[in-house]
Amino acid sequence: MRLKYLFACLSWFSILFSWAQTSPKEVFDKVERSGGVYYAYPYQEIGVHSAPPKGYKPFYISHLGRHGSRYLIDDADYKNTLDLLASAESQSALTPLGKDVYHRLLxxxxxxxxxxxxxxxxxxxxxxxxxxxxxxxxxEVFRDEANITAYSTTIVRCVLSMDAFSERLKESNPKLHIYRDASVFHQRYLNHHTEEAIAFRSAKDTWREEYRKFEDQHIQPDALMTRLFSDSNFVRKKVNPKEVMIALFEIANNMQNIETDVSFYDIFEKQELFDLWQCKNYKLYVNDANAALNGGLMFENCKPLLKQMIADAENMIDNGGYGANFRFAHDGNIIPLVMLLHLKDTYNSVDNPADFYKAWSDFKIAPMAGNVQLVFYKHEKTKDILVKFLLHENEITVPPIAGQNLPYYYRWEDVKAFYLSLINEGQPKSK
Known part of the structure; x- marks a missing residue:
């Protein structure tokens, strides 16, 4: 019995710590990954899907997608750097590389x-x-008369993502009717953040000081300034080196999301890119994911969304129909959802900043157009229902849920019971 218990413990230990750890090589080999949430949708990384168990056919899809690739949030994210380089150019303060970067940015x-x-x-x-x-x-899900809805937050890039997605489905089957809506009504659960989460992020004494020290260690802009500027006096009087380095890093990463065929990655050393990425990844891990520092606060942000997803699925099952519910939101919504769903390697919790990137990587969780799909299967002769989980269109496991159709197919009743237990966790029991 002791041996059996030991083997069971060792098995669970290996599952718990067998993370798909990110390595510097992954970023060095494909520098676009340093973009993190700017990583363009990795459709080229979609693998082969397994066949469902015999007798099961898909009938319903529950989906949450992040908006697709976008421009930087504000024109100033480009213009401030452009104006600085223009000023340096007018004062002959740019190196040949600096001049080249300026003209690329134009x-x-x-x-x-x-x-x-x-x-x-x-x-x-x-x-x-x-x-x-x-x-x-x-x-099978998109037959004529399928019951399909598509909801979005009120942000235009999400609305247009919903529209592009829906129109492609209608092109595939013009008889489909897709009810679409974008309103605060849906935003309440699609983009929900608790008061506690907001307070943690904004407080001065929760995470900011430790992050500041981490940033100081990992962002070293002097070498880049030397590569770009030929006049040290101009740099001393007019340039905030760290701000400029971060701004150029953002621009470099965003180029994969737009049409202009220009790159800025060549102005950075690969280690600089990796260290800059670590800082962005740090912020997201602490503020949206399951870093030990936040004490699990961020799980609460997506409970209203998961509750809605369960209700929508139950409604489809009860009515004996087929179709889909599509939802479009942001990186700050898909990050807590996948960890609340407990998809593999999305909810690891560590407390050492040096290990954050090994436990959790933003480009794996929330690239542009990142999405979660729950595909429901019904047995042809029984009432049994199975669910398969996809992250960015790749099959993925849910380690805490056991089932007879692993690795990718789970009984809906087991899935629902597990998620309802999470939703109700910490809440007063009804009388």
Whole structure:
């Protein structure tokens, strides 16, 4: 008995700590990953899907998707750097590389002016591609007269993502009717953040000081300033080196999301890119995911959404219909949802900042157009219902839930029971 207990403990220990750890090499090999949440949708990384158990056919899909690729949030995110380089150019304070970067940025400005925060053409293509592949994989779900809804937050890039996705489905089957809505009514659960979560993020004494020290260690801008500026006096009087380095890093990462064929990655050393990415990843991990420092606060943010997803699924099952519920939101919504769902490697919790990137990586969790799909299967002869989970269209496991159809197919009753227990956790029991 002791041996059995030991083996069981060792097995659970190996599951708990067998993270798909991110390595510096992953970022060095594909520097676009340093973009984190700017990582363009990795459709090229979609693997082969397994066949469902015999006798089961798909009938319903529950989905949450992040908006597709976008421009940087504000025009100033480009213009401030452009103006600084223009000033340096007028004072002969740029190196040849600095001049080249300035002229590249002028070319970028032609596309990005007045587009701050907008969905880009690539973002439209990403959403259309996801919809097209979904239709091809699950034609049974999209039969004539399917019951389909699509809801979005009120942010325009999410609304347009919903529209691009829905239109591609209708092109695949013109008889589909997709009810679409974008309103505060849906935003209440699609983009919900608790008062406690907001207070933790904004407080001065929760995470900011430790992060400041981490940033000081990992962002070293002097070498980049030397590569770009030829006049140290100009740098001393006019340049905030750290701000400029971070701004150029953001611009470099965003280029994969837009149409202009220009790159800025060459101005950075790969280690600089990796260290800059670590800082962005740190912030998201602490403020939206399951870093030990926040004490699990962020799980609460997506409980209203998960509750709605369960209710929508139950409604479809009870009515004996087929179709889908599509929802479109933001990175700050998909991050807590996938960890509340307990998808593999999305809810690891560590407390050492040096290990954050090993336990959790934003580009794996919330790239542009990132999405979660729950695909429901019904048995042809029984009432049994199975569910398969997809993250960015790849099959993924839910380690805490046991089942007879692993690794990818779970009994809906087991799934529902587990998630309802999480939703009700910490809440007063009804009398």
């Amino acid at each position: 070319k970028v400005w032609d596309e990005v002016e007045w587009r701050g925060g907008d969905l880009s053409p690539r973002g439209v293509r990403e959403q259309r591609g996801i919809a097209e592949r979904m239709f091809e994989r699950y034609p």
